[in-house]
Amino acid sequence: MNKLYILLIFIVFGFSAEAQMVNKSQKGTFLLKDATLHTVTNGTIQGDLLIKDGKIAEIGTITQMDAGSTTIMCTGMHVYPGFIDGGTNLGLSEVGSISLTQDYRELGDFTPHMQALTAVNPNSVAIPVTRTNGVTSVISKTAGGLFPGTAALINLHGYTPNQMFAGFKAVQMNFPSTGKRGRWDRRKPEDIKKDGEKAMKKMNDIWDKARQYAAIDSAAKATNQKMDDFNPQMEALMPIVRGEAKLMIEVNKDNDIKAAIKWVEKNKLDVIFTGVSEGYRVAKELAKSGIPVITGPVLSVPGRSSASYDVSYKNPSIMHKAGVKVAIRSNETENVRNLPFNAGFAAAYGMGVEEALKSITIIPAEILGVSDQLGSLEKGKIANIFISNGDPFETKTQIEHLFINGYKVPMESRHTLLYDEFLERDPGAGK
Amino acid sequence: MTKSKHFKLELLGLFLCMFFVNIGFAQNSNDAKEVTNTYYIKNAFVVQKPGMVLPNTSVLIKDGLIQSVGPNVEIPFDAKVIDADSMYVYAGFIDACSHAGIKEEEKKDRPRVKNPGNPPKKLAGITPQKTVREAIGEKLDKSMAELRDLGFGFVHVVPRGRMLPGQGSILTTGSGATDETLVKENTSLFTQFKPARGMFPATTIGVMSQFRDLYKNAEYSNTYLKSYNMQPKGLTKPNHSAELGAMFPVVNKQMPVFFYTAKVRDVNRALILNNELGFKMVLTGVRQGWPLMDEIVAGKHSVVLSMHLPEKIEDPEEEKEEDKEDAEKEEKSGEKEEGEKKKEKKKKKKKKEEDPALAMMKAKKKKSHDEYVGQAALFEKKGIAFSLSSLDTKTKEIKPNLLRMVEGGLSEKGALAALTTNPASLLGISNVAGTVEQGKIANIFITDKSFFDKESKIKYVFNDGGLKEFKEKKKKKKGSKGDDVSVIGTWNYTVEVPNDTQTGIMIVDGSDDNLTIRINSADEPEDFVDATNIDLDGNNLTFDINVEGIPYSIDVTLEGTDFEGSVSVAEFGSFPMTGSLKDGPK
Amino acid sequence: MNKYILVLCVFALAFSSQAQEMGNILIKNGTVITISDGVKENTDVLVTNGKIKKIGKGIKAPENAKTIDATGKFVMPGIIDAHSHIALETVNEATNPVTSEVFVGDGLDPQDVAIYRALAGGVTISHAMHGSANAVGGECETIKHRYGTWDPDELRMQGAPRTIKFALGENPMRVHGEGRNITPNTRMGVEQVFRKAFAEAEMYKKDWADFNSGKTKTPPVYSRRMETMKDILNGEIIIHCHSYRADEILMLMNVLSDFGVKKICFQHVNEGFKVAPELAQFGAGASVFSDWWAYKFEVYYSTAYNAAILSRNGVVTSINSDSGELIRHLYHEAAKTQRYGDLSDNEALKLITINPAIQLGIDDRVGSLEVGKDGDIAIFNAHPLSIYAIPQMTIVDGVVKFDIENDPDDMRIDIDPEEKFQDSFIELDSEDEDRCMQDVFSELFLGETHKH
Structure with a gap:
């Protein structure tokens, strides 16, 4: 692959014969020397960056070196904060068509207590495939009914879910949709409307109960009594009702977004909208509501055949320009690696490179409440x-090195290993 | 118990009479016969x-x-x-292609076949040998009578089904048995791009392929049979396939294929097959044929247009409707808005009118609507002597739609020709109709x-040979517009049946959105039956009653203190029902 | 007046031209990526009567030609998608393991707005394919994106060779074996389905030869299915075979060798990289995804470096969409081979131009900018392999079919006058984008859909 990379492997792992067999992540102190640092929050600077104890220890011109630290010469190279994908099923699904390898969809319409983090497989083959494109953190989310479960932000490195956990969780909600469920949805418009109303009623009913539950809980605590009930669903909703936790609401159609804004305002909740594929049609309303948005995939077909071919490309930009806080997600599983390309398309179609970069770094970090930890190059x-050796949105660019939690992660995955093995097969054709 | 039984018997008697009515048009064996013809x-x-x-x-x-x-x-x-x-x-009038008199297929579970790639022909919807005589069965279907009351004298009836449902015949709209009403039998092969369910041909492309296969094999089979019949000695005995045999007149260009081609893509497919195989073809049930007008003209194809039209688009009304939907939704999702919010909403409404996506869609819909409505006029302009068909058209929409076609530019003469002389010549009955x-x-x-x-x-x-006279209905007292329809109260009702008049009382109680109705028969005034499925939509009241297992559906329109409508009884048909308010609400 | 009325007028104008019309157009001063003859700066391309007449500098516009200033823009051949299901109302006749009798060209849908969306991604030709439910699927159709017509015939690329869909592995096994207890239930069974079909076709061929020569008197049963199989044996049809695993790819090549069939392009072929030398030796093409994998077990051991490995081993390789989404940015899909395998610009662009043209047997007419070839051209504002490239104009037969400067939102042709705006939205579900198995699961398993 890349010469520099090979050289580096030699330097880092050359001492141990076993380490050569299996490339493991390495913790240490790393000095990235003479790089173009894309800090995201403080502009682009030429300088050095020191990684120590899992953190960015220093940015600027660094001359002092710890013993045992590794220097990586980055002349002509670019350093970026790892990308954050605000919506994936990564770690929860291994093979798309085999349901027994899928852990994101529990039975039932009301399962907010289902924890995505519990089922994240740290050794999912798709994780190395993802991070080698520069994606270092993702929201791993559930799918299903009205309240499908609780999503979690994970870093794409670690041996246990807890090691991967990156400090944010939120209950997800699928706002009742008045759109067709898919191309093959054969329900009549009236039935879709009816189903939507039914779901709306159910949702409001759940919310009334959740509020009541929280009130009883408060009363119980105030009088030092215990609630005589095991109700994990309601327990999961309680922090949201009390305004202590965020709710992630998946909503896409124009009128549904408007209805969701009303619903949120009425219930005075702290929420994040996800999906929002028709946000461009209600951008002003969204901006006024102040609700942040995690939108995507940008590379998707418009929801209406009457819509312009490029509305999905332009959607993030239109919302951003109207004043909405917009992060971009891939909504993918095995191809979360396409997150930077989604951002690249958004950049080309009106958002600009700088804002698009923010939309997969600092903005999602802010929306998810982890901007003190993630999303930019800051001490x-x-x-x-x-x-990378260039603009990471460009497909021509190669990602050369990757650090997660300060670990230097090998730049290999099933895809690179197969390439290495099969590019020049021996024997070739014939015996 | 006894009372309700009585009620039932009364009604049953009425239905028995109904059978007689069906046999003779405007005649009844118990009535005085017509004294002249x-x-x-x-x-x-x-x-x-x-x-x-x-x-x-x-x-x-x-x-x-x-x-x-x-x-x-x-x-x-x-x-x-x-x-x-x-x-x-x-x-x-002549309905150039219709399913009148033929019952709709009962919705059954999909038949399971062992080998869906090669299913029995009948299950796959391939029955070209089927005749109307066979398909029409007992004539209890009211659609023929409905057409007759609209002015139709003749109908080219084709069987219902899937790909090859069978052969068409021309009948009068008389109420006699098929033997009597038949004008010409087995005059066409009806064909549709309607796939079989879960077996070959399960798709339109499968139907295309199957049609070619059948046609080609019918040709080979027909030729072989001819030579076999001349000299069978030394030749393998031919396979007498009923399906292929039924297609011989088609491959011999004696019988036209009536191809049901409602939409443009079906029209194109029929043209493709026709180009390849060269059979006599009539495009029938055409709703959207104008885009391929040039090819239809060039190929000199016969055309039967459907009288179905899309719902009428009236711009301001539609807007209202969409607004209403929005308003409903908003109301449901949030609290009801007060003064200030309403103002805001009004502003919003103004904005919505400017929504370019909506506006563009509306404009395109209107254009498309006008094309559907204007199709007949366009065909006339291009000099195509088309006919008209009731396929896909509700009977009550036939006349309004004809008038819309005329509004859309079709000449009255052209419309009339499409209903009389054109189909007569298409169907080869010009000498009698x-x-x-x-x-x-x-x-x-x-x-x-x-x-x-x-x-x-x-x-x-x-x-x-019979005459039916339509008496002017009594002018109804018209409730002035805007009057609230009040249904609460006690009503006298009358049901007209051929041999009798049923009367009784109907008591409506409750509130408009939670009505109760009890109904009796004058013969047993003490015995009331409770209605179910009560629905009041504007001034239209519908409900069901069930008298010892027989379901009756009532559908009436209220006009001030009168109502008018019908009661329909499963399988027996429907009978006019009128009523007037006896006592209003206290 | 109202904006939309204006837009409508433009729309009407855009389509007032007759389809299959041949256009005259001069593209001035662009960076011309010829594919076959390098990149030429500041160069003009002249198309007359739908064909490329001249490539060079300072070409004067003929009187009847429209002139387009492409200064600072990139001009490349129209993109070709070797695997798609757009413009089709029916994809799978999934009732039999062998359905060579059907032809997706009988179910073309020229009103599919996906055609316009493909044009807006620079794609001028796509291979409208039967699905992958059956070992032997139906015949496919190579279409030109002459959007704006109602007539399916005008989409067909006249003279393009006939092609047919084959399918290996999980899909035919699941539909027929698992779904109906009919062979094939395994990859062994799939092999025998092919052997039987070809053997029967050989007998059919002989039976008809005997009848036609008068040797026998009774006509054999005419069979569209066998007619098509016979034409494959006669080398008149190119096979495009849905495949994933290395073993099944080798299997089909063996079967074809035994029956003397040579023309084949493997589709998807996710494990093609494992048998690249064998594919090259057989002369088989490979049409792959840029990066799709893991959506089912037979693509779990995949690599996005597939196209690179295949190309480097001398296999004629293309990148396809198989999706109404990906077809809108095949230029980006091809560009991914630069991240996954370091392909050069020209190598990457060949994957979506001349190589798919070779696989469809139309490389003598399209796939590169050469004098005499069809005037199918895509113009970009930046190098088409850049993530920031935006297609500006797409030309088919010298007729502008997409122009970003004249691009109304609603480009549908067939409008349902009864549809309401608020009923027209479809929630995105990535599973719905796949159409390879369309008509199968909605029919058989009601509602359940799977990818590819």
Whole structure:
């Protein structure tokens, strides 16, 4: 593959014969020397960056070196904060068509207590495939009914879900849709409307109960009594009702977004909208509501055949320009690696490179409440960083090095290993 | 118990009479018979053929045939004279392709077959040998009578089904048995791009392939059979496939294929097959054929347009509707808004009108709507002598849709030709139908004004030797517009049945959105039955009752203190029902 | 007046031209990526009567030619998608393991707005394919994106060779074996379905030869299915075979060798990289996804470096969409081979131009900018392999079919006058984008859909 990379492997792992067999992540102190640092929050600077104890220890011109630290010469190279994908099923699904390898969809319409983090497989083959494109953190989310479960933000490195957990969780809600469920949805418009109304009623009913539950809980605590009930669903909703936790609401159609804004305002909740594929039709209303949005995939077909071919490309930009806080997600599983390309399309179609970069770094970090830890190159933040030989949105660019939690993660995955093995097969054709 | 039984018996008796009604048009074995079958229509505007109106003309009908047409026809002594001064006489319309009289397929579970790639032909919907006689069965279907009451005298009936449902026949709209109403039998092969369910051909492309296969094999089989019949010795005995055999007249170009091609893509597919195989073809049930107009003209294809049209688009109304939907939704999702918010909403509404996506869609819809409606006019302009068909069309929409086609540019003459002379010649029955001329079958009708006058009403229908007269209904008291319809109270009702009149009382109670209805029969005034499925939509009241297992559905329209509508009873049909308020709410 | 009325007028104008019309157009001063003859700066391309007449500098516009200034823009051949299901109302006749009798060209849908969306991604030709439910599927159709017509015939690329869909592995096994207890239930069974069909076709061929020569008197049963199989044996049809695993790819090549069939392009072929030398030796093409994998077990051991490995091993390789989404940015899909395998610009662009043209047997007419070839051209504002490239104009037969400067939102042709705006939205479900198995699961398993 890349010469520099091979050289580096030699330097880092050359001492141990076993380490050569299996490339493991390495913790240490790393000095990235003479790089173009895309800090995201403080502009682009030429300089050095020191990774130590899992954190960004220093940015600027660094001359002092710890003993045992590794220097990576980055002349002509670019350093970026790791990308954050605000919506994926990564870690929860291994093979798309085999349901027994899928852990994101529990039975039932009301399962907010289902924890995505519990089922994240740290060794999912798709994880290395993802991070080698510079994606270092993702929201791993559930799917299903009205309240399908609780999503979690994970870093794409670690041996246990807890090691991967990146400090944010939220209950998800699928706002009742008045759109067709898919191309093959054969329900009549009246039935779709009826189903939507039914779901709306159910949702309001659940919410009334959740509020009541929280009130009883408060009363119980105030009088030092215990509630005589095991109700994990309601327990999961309680922090949201009390305004202590965020709710992620998936909503896409124009009128549904408007209805969701009303619903949120009425219930005075702290929410994040996800999906929002028709946000461009209600951008002003969204901006007024102040609700942040995690939108995507940008590379998707418009929801209406009457809509312009490029509305999905332009959607993030239109919302952003109207004043909405917009993060971009891939909504993918095995191809979360396409997140930077989704951002690249958004950049080309009106958002601009700078804002598009923010939409997969600092903006999702802010929306998810982890901007003190992630999303930019700043001293003290977690060292989720990658080094590339150019603009990481461009497909021509190679990602050369990757750090997650300060670990230097090998740039290999099933895809690169198969390439290495099969590019020049021996024997070739014939025996 | 006994009482309700009585109620049931009463109604049952009424239904027994119904059977007699069905056998003879406007006759009833218990009624006094018609005393003559000679009719004299006096002094009418006779629309002899499209574009030819004869004023002050009389028509003499005898034994179901038009005896003479002219200004000075003598009145025979035994004639029943109809004073048709200022009225219009038309040749009975011809429905060029219809499923009238043929029951819809019962919805069954999909049949399971062992090998869906090669299923039994019948399950796959391939029954070209099936005849209308076979398909029509017992004539209990009311659709034929409905067409007759609209002025139709003849119908080209084709069986229902899937890909190859069977062969069409031409019938009069008379109420006699099929033997009596048949004009011409097995005149067409009806074909559709309608796949089988879960077996070959399960798709339109499968149907295309299957049609080619059948056609080619019918050709080979037909040729082989001919040589076998001349000299069988030494030849393998032919395979006598019923399906292929039924297609021989088609491959011999004797029988036309009536290809059901509602939408443009089906039209194209039929044209492809026709180009390849070269059979006689009629495109039928065409709703969206204009995009391929040039090819249809170039190929000199016969066309039968459907009288189905999309819902009428009236711009301001539609907007209201969408707004209403929005408003409903907003109301449901949030709290009801007060003064200030309402103002805001009004502003919003103004904005919505400017929503370019919505506006563009609306404009395109209107354009598309106009194309559907204008199709007939366009075909006329291109010189295609098309006919019209009731396929996919609700009976009550036929006349309004014809008028919309005329509004869309079709000439009245063209419309009339499409309903009379064109189909007559298409179906090969010009010598007996299509015009008001001597010697033709006297399936004709009389209207009070020109048929194409929106207000025109049919006064008389002559059919297969019988006459049906349409009496003017009593002018209803019209509740002034805006009056709230009040249904609460005790109502007298009357149900007209052929041999009897049923009366009784209907008590409506509760509130408009939570009504209760109890109903009795005058013969057993103490015995009430409770109604179910009560629905009041505007001034339209519907409900069901069940009397010892027999379900009745009532559908009436309220007009002030009167109502009018019908009661329908499963399988027996429906009967007019009227009523008036006895006591209002206290 | 109202904006939309204006837009409508433009729309009407855009389509007032007759389809299959041949256009005259001069593209001035662009960076011309010829594919076959390098990249030429500041160069003009002249198309007359639908064909490329001249490539060079300072070409004067003929009187009847429209002139387009492409200064600062990139001009490349129209993109070709070797695997798609757009413009089709029916994809799978999934009732039999062998359905060579059907032809998706009988179910073309020229009103599919996906055609316009493909044009807006620079794609001028796509291979409208039967699905992958059956071992032997139906015949496919190579279409030109002459959007704006109602007539399916005008989409067909006249003279393009006939092609047929084959399918290996999970899909035919699941539909027929698992779904109906009919062979094939395994990859062994799939092999025998092919062997039987070809053997029967050989007998059919002989039976008809005997009848036609008068040797026998009774006509054999005419069979569209066998007619098509016979034409494959006669080398008149190119096979495009849905495949994933290395073993099944080798299997089909063996079967074809035994029956003397040579023309084949493997589709998807996710494990093609494992048998690249064998594919090259057989002369088989490979049409792959840029990066799709893991959506089912037979693509779990995949690599996005597939196209690179295949190309480097001398296999004629293309990148396809198989999706109404991906077809809108095949230029980006091809560009991914630069991240996954370091392909050069020209190598990457060949994957979506001349190589798919070779696989469809139309490389003598399209796939590169050469004098005499069809005037199918895509113009971009930046190098088409850049993530920031935006297609500006797409030309088919010298007729502008997409122009970003004249691009109304609603480009549908067939409008349902009864549809309400608020009923027209479809929630995105990535599973719905796949159409390879369309008509199968909605029919058989009601509602359940799977990818590819």
